Amino acid sequence: MPTYRLNTLAVAVAFAFSAPSIVNAEEAPVQAAKNIEQISVLGSRVSNRTSTESSSPIDLIDADDLTKGGFTELGQSLQATAPSFNFSRTQVSDGSDLFRPATLRGLQPDQTLVLVNGKRRHNQSIFGLNGTVGAGAAGTDMNAIPLTALKGVEVLRDGAAAQYGSDAIAGVINLSLNNSTGITTGFVQYGGTSEGDGDTISAGLNRGFELGNEGGFINLSLEYRDADGTNRAERDTGGSLNVEPGTLSEDVRWGQGNSESEFTSLFYNMALPMGDGELYSFGGYSERTALGNGFYRNFNEASKNVTQVYSDGFLPRIYNEAQDISVALGFKGDINTDWNYDVSAVYGENQYDFTSRNTLNASYAAEYLFNNPSASDADIAANSGPSGGYSGGFRFDQTTLNLDVNGIVDIGRGEPLYVTVGAEYRKENYEIVPGDEASYACGLANMDTSYPSVNDPDQFAQCGFQAYNGLRPEAANDSDRNSYAVYVDVETMITDAWNVSGALRYEDFSDAGDDLIGKLATRYEFSDDFAVRGAVSTGFRAPSLQQSGYTAFTTNLGSDGTLTQSFTANTGTAFPSALGVDSLELETSTNYSAGFVYDVTSELSLTVDFYRVEIEDRITLGSLLTADDVSFSSDAVAALQATGAVQANYFSNSVDSTTQGVDIIASYRTEVEGGNLGVTFAGNLNDTKIDGVNAEDGIPEAVAFDDLQRSFFTDGQPSERATLTFDYERDAYTSTIRFNYFGETDVKYFGNDHISLPGELSPTGSFKPTSTVESAVLVDLNVSYQINDMFALSVGADNVFDETPDELGDDEVLNFITNGAFKYPVRALPYGFDGRTYYAKVSFSF
Secondary structure, eight states, X not given: OOOOOOSSSOOOOOOOSSXXXXXXXXXXXXXXXXXXXXXXXXXXXXXXXXXXXXXXXEEEEEHHHHTSSSOOSHHHHHXXXXXXXXXXXXXXXXXXXXXXXXXXXXXXXXXXXXXXXXXXXXXXXXXXXXXXXTBTOOOOOGGGSOGGGEEXXXXXXXXXXXXXXXXXXXXXXXXXXXXXXXXXXXXXXXXXXXXXXXXXXXXXXEEEXXXXXXXXXXXXXXXXXXXXXXXXXXXXXXXXXXXXXXXXXXXXXXXXXXXXXXXXXXXXXXXXXXXXXXXXXXXXXXXXXEEEEOOOBOTTOTTTOOTTTOTTOBOOEEEEEEEEEEEEEEEEEESSSSEEEEEEEEEEEEEXXXXXXXXXXXXXXXXHHHHOTTOOXXXXXXXXXXXXXXEEEEEEEEEEEEEEEEEEEOOSSSSXXXXXXXXXXXXXXXXXEXXXXXXXXXXXXXXXXXXXXXXXXXXXXXXXXXXXXXXXXXXXXXXXXXXXXXXXXXXXXXXXXXXXXXXEEEEEETTTEEXXXXXXXXXXXXXXXXXXXXXXXXXXXXXXXXXXXXXXXXXXXXXXXXXXXXXXXXXXXXXXXXXTOOOOOOEEEEEEEEEEEEEOSSSEEEEEEEEEEEEEEEEEEOOOEETTTTTXXXXXXXXXXXXXXXXXXXXXXXXXXXXXXXXXXXXXXXXXXXXXXXXXXXXXXXXXXXXXXXXOTTSOHHHHSOHHHHHHHHHSSOSEEEEEEEEXXXXXXXXXXXXXXXXXXXXXXXXXXXXXXXXXXXXTSSOOSSEEEOOEEEEEEEEEEEOSSSEEEEEEEESTTOOOOOOOOTTOHHHHHTTTOOOSOOSSBSSOSOOOEEEEEEEEEO
């Protein structure tokens, strides 16, 4: 009997409706038997392998469950339903207004592979900078994909690089697009926070149409979201020309919260039978904008401000714009009754642009005053340059070609050998676009000259826009590379109870080298109710073009708490070479997993999966180094001075690490008072340790990988995460209550171990060494009523009890350097600080 491969890297998932928020693939048949006979999943190349036969832990999340809360972004919805998935918040960090690091099992964003309909999706063109979770890692922008377009999500919690390719060290997330026809669905939602800000209007529309009479279809999704910003900053004591520093300001002048944003997207999914095969295509376009901000520039910061322009100081704004385009085209069909093929091409592109607003380039006015020492205040203001402009952008595109052939080989036993062989070619391009001259220039003449600041001749005026210093022409970059891979995947049943599979993959990158990796996995069923499973695999990840090609000048906090111009150097250039780093190498990994599935009763199921991920030569974006930090190397000091920056950093294969933990999922379903009750517990315990630091002889380990970076790797994401979800359905009513537990995070960034301040500056006599976000339980509540066949009304609240991190105290560095303006921490925030949000949604279907 033939088997059918539905796409290149994975097969479509049929999801069970009315299920708990997260469903383990082993448990799905218990609750889905009424609706479907078979579920095919990630983790197996065999298209007729049901989820109960999976040798890897897989979460199946239905689209309905993603939208049960008030979340309108895919990343937030996944975090609320899959505890191994983290979606950390970061505030006041370039680019963080639109993208957030999406991670599995506490690893980096670029160590999780994201697929759409089983095809590799492109990465984003930018990454978080120093002092953030996922710094230096360009993962996939999860929020570029609208919830309306999704049929469901699969999360493969196992190393799978040998099956799906480079990047799948932590696991794989597959997003299945909607393929329904003959029905129009949509929603309109309004929500906000209990503080009275963050008002958000969202609307989505989906419609599928039949193409021809042989099962063809096209499904279209449109989604729009308009969100006001939030602000939890408070009045500060920075002072102004007319107000003595130390006096509380009349108004809130700083910004600490979510940005004002807008999101528009259009996605499609289609298939058309043609002869003995099928033509298929899918893709989409999305555009997002956000208006964020930097740190407030105080009136008396002479190197950054010109009081003739901003007498009280100013809050520089950063307008972020992201565009995302993707399109896939493929054809699949049968070779004969036992073999079939799939050939496809996928193109994806991400663009990210920054425009500075309400800012200035202090060197313009300084140059004018230097050349016109008798200039009046009005003349200085008139010649201070533009108050905003384009600061630069990033581009990344990826083209992936695949050919897969799969089928069965009769090996003279009851169960055949299932075989997949394939080849992949990938082309990638990365570009850095420079900003307007005013965004980076030193004076109107843009000479390599420093000028005394207008308001304090003992300080030099900083060059470039404040908040987002423009990308300079010398940082402009247009790089590319290609890779190819060949792979084979086999699977069979040794006995009726014992499944074994294996995979081999060879992949070669034009700029980073090659590797041969493999995976062995097995599952043994002791009874209909109890089975064990396990796997061992090797993997790798090539350095991304974003890592090997990135260079820029930015503004960062120095060790004394002041904003300082910084530089990120290309690997192989003078500064990193002087410190022993001439190139980036492959990251390599070894994954081990073992677990069991136990159907305790017909109503209760339990799965437990242990894992261990060993990674060598992890690529990191190093901490910023001053001349004092590298004083042991005269070449490094000279290279740093040549950049004109005060501090610099670079990428390197600096560290080896081990991450281990356990995933636990328990699911219970029963009837209560004439309705259906579903209870699901999903928990993750995770721990990362640093095994070694890779530094050349004579280079201190702290230069290659310091305690600041270490704290983000080991403590920047919760080591404990859990959800407990209750779903109840009766007649026209459905309700969900979810308890979300987030463990503590604790990083050195914005602590006194990062910014060393004298204890006498604190009323308590000392400052805390680290920045801590305490553990918390957030409770979400949703109630829905089916008004009639066409309309449903949902109301709810997320974070019902208004949980936030502890407010900053007088002994917090961040409180001191913001003059009391910031209320909460701004790094390593797993659940944010907006507090309680509420929403009402009208859904329709006809």
